[in-house]
Amino acid sequence: MTDRPGLFDHLYDDAAIFPPGDASLEAAVPAHRAWLASPHAMTVGTFVCSAPRLDDLARLGPDFPVSVTVPDGPGALPGVLDRVDIDVASVEVPLDLDGWPELEGAVHRTEVYAEVRLADLSVTLAARLASAGIRLKVRTGGADAAMFPTAAALAEGIVTAVRADLPFKLTAGLHHALRHRDPATGFEHHGFGNVLAATAAAVGGAGPEEVAVILDDTDADTVVTTLRALSPAQKGSVRSRFRSFGTCSIQEPLEDLAALGLLPATTGTGA
Numbered sequence: 001m002t003d004r005p006g007l008f009d010h011l012y013d014d015a016a017i018f019p020p021g022d023a024s025l026e027a028a029v030p031a032h033r034a035w036l037a038s039p040h041a042m043t044v045g046t047f048v049c050s051a052p053r054l055d056d057l058a059r060l061g062p063d064f065p066v067s068v069t070v071p072d073g074p075g076a077l078p079g080v081l082d083r084v085d086i087d088v089a090s091v092e093v094p095l096d097l098d099g100w101p102e103l104e105g106a107v108h109r110t111e112v113y114a115e116v117r118l119a120d121l122s123v124t125l126a127a128r129l130a131s132a133g134i135r136l137k138v139r140t141g142g143a144d145a146a147m148f149p150t151a152a153a154l155a156e157g158i159v160t161a162v163r164a165d166l167p168f169k170l171t172a173g174l175h176h177a178l179r180h181r182d183p184a185t186g187f188e189h190h191g192f193g194n195v196l197a198a199t200a201a202a203v204g205g206a207g208p209e210e211v212a213v214i215l216d217d218t219d220a221d222t223v224v225t226t227l228r229a230l231s232p233a234q235k236g237s238v239r240s241r242f243r244s245f246g247t248c249s250i251q252e253p254l255e256d257l258a259a260l261g262l263l264p265a266t267t268g269t270g271a
Contacts, residue, residue, distance in 0.1 A: 006042075007196065007227065007235045008263065012253055013045040013067055013246045015171070017053070019143070021248025025053065029060045035250050036064060040263070043254065045244045046089045051080050058085040065089035074099025077106045092137050092169075095120075104132050113137040113169055118149050118157045126164035135243070136166050140190050141173015148173055148187055155198065155212035162202040162241050170195065171246035177256035179218050190215060192245055192253060193260070197226040199242045200234055224260050 014035070015021070016028040023031070028047075035044045046067040049057050054068065067090045070076050074096055080088060090111035093103065106112045114129060115137040129136060138157055141148050149157075161168045170192075177193035198214040217223060230238065247253060257263040 006232075007230065007239065008257065009042045009239070010045040011192070011239075011244055012043055012250050013048050013169070013171075013244045014250060015048040015246035015248050016250075017049065018246070018248055023248070025049075025056050025060060029057070029062060032064060040250075040254055043263070044250060048092075048246055051076060054080070054083065054086060058083075062086055067092060069093075074102035074106075077102050081106060081109050092171075100132075103134055107133040111135060115139065118153045121157050121160055123160055123164070126160045126166050130164045130166040136161055136168035138168060138170050139172050140170045140245075141187070145185075145187050148189065151179075151190075151212040151215040152208065154190060154195075155208040155215055158195070158198055158242075159202045159206070159208045159211055162199065165241075167241055167243050169243045169245060174245045175247055175249055175252045177253065177260060177262075178220055178223060179216060191223070193223045193227060193256075193262075195242060195245075196238055197223055199238045200226065200230055203234070203237045203241065220260060224262065227262065 014028070014032050016023040016031065017025060032047045035041065046065045047062065048067045048069060050069045050071060057066070065087045068080050068088055069092045070080055071094065074093055077091060077093065080091060088110050090113060091106060092113045092115060095114040095116045103112055103114060113135045116125070118138060121136070126136070139147065140154065173187070173189045174192045174195070176189065176191055178191040179189065179194050180191065181188050194215050194217060198211045201214055202211050254263065258265040
């Protein structure tokens with residue numbers, strides 16, 4: 001077991017209602033509460049809900065922090081931030097430079113993540129986001145192979161974010177700790193353990209090529225050894241950059257960490 005499980009604290013944002021899980025809110029809300037009452041509660045991050053579904057969520061009386069995805073862009077932020085029936089811990093908004101004033105204004109009320117395509121993440125944009133206190137969201141998977149970035153592309157993004165001191169979160173395709181090929185789809189998935197190790201390397205000064213090698217690594221012993229070797233200070237530095245990732249399953253990533261000996265085994269929430 002790791003000497004400081006804080007490396008995984010609040011790492012998993014609960015995106016159970018999003019594909020491919022597509023759980024109903026009526027099922028996802030009590031399941032999230034059960035996870036928060038479980039032995040692995042510290043690994044659980046915010047509950048993720050899209051802005052158009054907030055009224056339905058509110059009727060279920062959420063008593064936990066919520067990260068709200070705002071697909072309509074910065075102009076829809078006031079309608080989200082003005083709610084008093086939901087604890088809006090953060091908002092996730094597609095980057096729209098025309099809506100920059102709204103993004104900057106929202107920073108004073110909650111954490112703001114701007115979703116940016118890796119191809120559009122320049123050094124200049126990363127610096128601008130960091131200076132404004134706006135965080136970065138990057139998509140690492142989806143319904144087709146083209147939505148999964150290469151190791152080289154993701155490495156460039158991680159290094160750019162780390163060098164700009166820009167916190168980031170990831171979403172989609174990261175249910176498992178290690179890089180792998182999904183036997184059902186044939187898609188190559190990144191591993192969140194690889195991303196933690198790659199972020200540690202970037203924080204230590206590694207460039208994109210070295211970081212890409214770590215993201216591409218499928219050897220469990222190598223990734224686990226890297227994570228075990230991180231000092232408490234290094235773990236804090238990694239998590240100050242790589243904040244969390246959205247997953248429609250909390251159980252799967254926990255099972256992976258248990259199988260790797262990085263966290264105690266879990267038998268589910270008991271819900």
